[in-house]
Amino acid sequence: MLKMPGWEMSIVWYFFLGGIAGGAYFTAAIADNVGSRRDQAVARVGYLLSLPLVAVCGVLLIADLGVPKRFMNMILHFKFWDPMSIGAWAVGIFGAFAFVSSVLSFTSSESMAQLRRRISLVGMLFGFFLAGYTGILLSNSAMPFWGDSRLMGALFLASGGSTGMAAVALIMFLTGRSVGEAWHKIEVADRYSMLVEMLVLALFLGLLGAAAQPITTGHFARLFWGGLVGAGLIVPLLLNLFGSRVRALGLVSAVLVLVGGFILRYVVVMSIQG
Amino acid sequence: MARTLAMFTDTSLCIGCRACQVACKQWNELGLEEPEWTGTYQNHAHFTDKTFRLVRFIEAPGAKPNGDLAWLLMSDVCKHCAQAGCLDACPTGAIYRTEYGTVNINQDVCNGCRYCVASCPFGVVSFNEQTGTAKKCTFCNDRIHNGLGPACAKACPTDSIQFGFRDELVAKANQRVEALKAMGFKDAQLYGADSNGFLGGLNAFFLLLAKPATYNLPENPQRPQRNVVVDSLFSIGSAILVSVGALLAFRERGKGGA
Numbered sequence: 001m002l003k004m005p006g007w008e009m010s011i012v013w014y015f016f017l018g019g020i021a022g023g024a025y026f027t028a029a030i031a032d033n034v035g036s037r038r039d040q041a042v043a044r045v046g047y048l049l050s051l052p053l054v055a056v057c058g059v060l061l062i063a064d065l066g067v068p069k070r071f072m073n074m075i076l077h078f079k080f081w082d083p084m085s086i087g088a089w090a091v092g093i094f095g096a097f098a099f100v101s102s103v104l105s106f107t108s109s110e111s112m113a114q115l116r117r118r119i120s121l122v123g124m125l126f127g128f129f130l131a132g133y134t135g136i137l138l139s140n141s142a143m144p145f146w147g148d149s150r151l152m153g154a155l156f157l158a159s160g161g162s163t164g165m166a167a168v169a170l171i172m173f174l175t176g177r178s179v180g181e182a183w184h185k186i187e188v189a190d191r192y193s194m195l196v197e198m199l200v201l202a203l204f205l206g207l208l209g210a211a212a213q214p215i216t217t218g219h220f221a222r223l224f225w226g227g228l229v230g231a232g233l234i235v236p237l238l239l240n241l242f243g244s245r246v247r248a249l250g251l252v253s254a255v256l257v258l259v260g261g262f263i264l265r266y267v268v269v270m271s272i273q274g
Numbered sequence: 275m276a277r278t279l280a281m282f283t284d285t286s287l288c289i290g291c292r293a294c295q296v297a298c299k300q301w302n303e304l305g306l307e308e309p310e311w312t313g314t315y316q317n318h319a320h321f322t323d324k325t326f327r328l329v330r331f332i333e334a335p336g337a338k339p340n341g342d343l344a345w346l347l348m349s350d351v352c353k354h355c356a357q358a359g360c361l362d363a364c365p366t367g368a369i370y371r372t373e374y375g376t377v378n379i380n381q382d383v384c385n386g387c388r389y390c391v392a393s394c395p396f397g398v399v400s401f402n403e404q405t406g407t408a409k410k411c412t413f414c415n416d417r418i419h420n421g422l423g424p425a426c427a428k429a430c431p432t433d434s435i436q437f438g439f440r441d442e443l444v445a446k447a448n449q450r451v452e453a454l455k456a457m458g459f460k461d462a463q464l465y466g467a468d469s470n471g472f473l474g475g476l477n478a479f480f481l482l483l484a485k486p487a488t489y490n491l492p493e494n495p496q497r498p499q500r501n502v503v504v505d506s507l508f509s510i511g512s513a514i515l516v517s518v519g520a521l522l523a524f525r526e527r528g529k530g531g532a
C-alpha cells in the first residue's frame with residue numbers, strides 16, 4: 001500500500017511555470033545566437049520572461065516545503081543521482097543565468113551582446129534541465145504510472161519548449177510586436193515543438209500501455225483527451241499550420257498551447273493522488 | 275561500520291495482541307490518533323506519521339495446511355532496506371544510514387519536501403503536518419545506541435519480533451521456515467532475508483505463511499531511482515529535437531546558420 005506525497009496545486013504550477021521559464025530561455029538563446037538582428041525581440045522577451053517566472057518557481061517550491069525556513073538544507077547537500085537534489089541547485093543556477101541574460105538584453109554595445117550570446121549557450125543547458133527534470137523526478141519514484149513512465153522527462157521538456165515559445169509569442173502579440181519576421185519565426189518554432197510533443201506523447205502512451213490508465217481513462221480522461229490532446233495540441237497545431245496569415249489565430253493558438261501545458265502537469269500530478 | 279543489526283518478524287508466532295504497536299507509541303511518544311474502522315481488528319489501515327508499528331489482520335481463504343481460511347497476523351514495520359529508496363531520494367541528507375545498517379530521519383534537518391514519501395516502495399514514510407517533516411520507524415535509534423533492543427521487540431510476548439545481529443537472525447529464520455514446511459505450511463517463506471535479493475535485503479525482514487501479495491507486500495520491489503540515466507537520455511533526445519526545430523525556424527537563410 002503506497003503513500004502519496006501530497007504534491008498538489010503549487011507543484012502543478014511550479015512544473016508549468018518552470019517549463020515555460022526553461023523553454024522561453026532556450027528559445028531566446030537559440031534566436032539570439034542564430035537569428036537575425038530583428039529576432040532579438042524574441043531573445044529579449046524570452047530572457048525577460050524567464051527571470052520573473054523562475055523567481056515565482058522558487059517561491060512556490062519553498063512555500064510547499066513542510067518547513068520552508070529549512071529550504072537551504074537542499075543547497076547544503078548534493079546528490080548527483082537525485083532529481084530533487086540537482087533540481088534545487090539547477091533552479092538557483094538557472095535564476096542567475098536568467099538574471100544576467102535579462103540585464104544584458106538591454107545593452108546596445110556589440111561586445112556585450114556577444115558576451116550575452118556566449119553566456120546564453122551555457123544558460124540554455126540549465127533551461128533544458130529546468131523544463132525536463134521535473135518529469136524525471138516523477139518517473140524516479142515508487143508511485144504507479146509516474147514510476148512506470150520512461151518518457152515523462154522527455155514529454156515535460158517538449159511541453160516546456162512549446163509553452164515557452166507560446167508564452168513568448170503571446171507577449172509579443174500583447175506588446176504590439178507581432179508584426180514581421182520574428183513573430184513568424186517563433187510561430188514556426190512553436191509548430192516544430194508541438195510536433196515533437198505529439199510524437200513524444202504518442203510514444204509515452206505507447207510505452208506505458210495499461211499503466212497510463214490514470215490519465216487515459218476515468219475521472220481525468222476527459223481533461224486529458226479533450227483538454228490536452230484536442231484543445232491543447234491538435235487544435236493549436238492546425239491553427240498554427242493553416243491560420244498563419246491571421247495574427248489573431250496565432251494568438252488563439254498560443255493561448256491553447258499554454259492551457260494544454262497546464263493540463264498536462266495537472267493530470268499527471270493529480271491523477272494518481274486524487 | 276558495526277555488525278548489521280536486524281529485526282526478524284516471524285508472523286507464524288504473532289497472536290495479534292498489538293503490544294508492539296503500543297510499546298512503539300509509548301517509547302517514541304507518537305501521540306493519539308482517531309481510530310479507523312477497517313472491518314477487521316486492524317487499526318489503523320496503514321502506517322501513519324504516528325503509527326510506525328502496525329499489526330495487520332488478514333483473512334486468507336485456503337491458506338491453512340488443511341485448506342481452511344487462515345487468519346494471518348503480521349506485525350509490519352519500516353523495512354530498513356539495504357538499498358533504501360527514501361534515503362536515495364532525500365535532497366537534504368536528513369535521511370541517513372546508521373553504523374548498524376538501519377535507516378533514520380534526522381528531524382532537525384528534514385525540510386518536508388516529501389520526495390521520500392513518494393520513493394518508499396512499501397508506503398512506510400509519512401508526512402507529519404504538525405512538524406512539517408517526514409516520519410517513520412527509527413529502529414529505536416536511541417535504544418539500540420544504549421544497548422537495548424527496539425521497544426516493539428522488547429514488548430513482544432511470543433518472540434514474533436526478534437532483535438539481533440542480522441546474520442544470526444537469518445540463520446535462525448531459515449531453520450524456522452524448514453520447521454514450518456515440515457508441519458505442512460507449504461507457502462512458508464522469508465521476505466527480504468536474502469541480501470542478494472530485492473533492494474539488497476531488508477534489515478527488518480519477515481517470515482510469511484503465504485505469498486507476499488496476500489499480505490499486500492510487493493513481490494519484487496525495485497529501487498525507484500534505477501531509471502535516472504535512461505530517463506535523462508530520453509530527455510536529452512527530446513531537447514535535441516526541440517532545438518533542431520528552433521534552429522530551423524530562426525537560422526538566417528543563405529548564411530548557413532551563423
